[in-house]
Every structure is written in structure tokens, then in C-alpha cells.
Amino acid sequence: MPKPADIRPGQQFRASEGLLWEVDALSDLSTSIPHVKMVGVSDRSVTKIIATSVLRDQSRFQELPSTA
Numbered sequence: 001m002p003k004p005a006d007i008r009p010g011q012q013f014r015a016s017e018g019l020l021w022e023v024d025a026l027s028d029l030s031t032s033i034p035h036v037k038m039v040g041v042s043d044r045s046v047t048k049i050i051a052t053s054v055l056r057d058q059s060r061f062q063e064l065p066s067t068a
Helices: none
Strands: 012-015 020-027 035-040 047-051 061-063
Antiparallel strands (some): 035 047
16 A cells, blocks of 8 residues: 555556546645545546545555556
């Protein structure tokens, strides 16, 4: 399970509903909870910002192996 510092742009995650998401950027919100901006892999115009704790929740997201 990745730690917030281990999450970086380009990483891909599959959501529990099957959609594939990619970390676009680490988000600098005015909160102590780290967030990331995600883009849809099949449609990069679809974005969302989520807390890294949600991204690390294995019942919601599974990290895909790096292709690099």
C-alpha cells in the first residue's frame, strides 16, 4: 500500500467500480490532509481530487503495476 510520499504523477489505479485513473498531480489544498488530482485514463477530460487516504484504501482503489 503506497504512503502519501510514495504517490507520484503517472501512477495508475483501478477504482472498485472498474474505472482506470491516473495521478495527474499532487494537490496543494489548504488542508492538512494530502490530496491528489486524478484524470480518467480513457477520457483525460474527466478529473477528480481525492484524499490520498482514499486512494490507499484497497477496498476502493488498486494500484496497477508501473509500465515504466
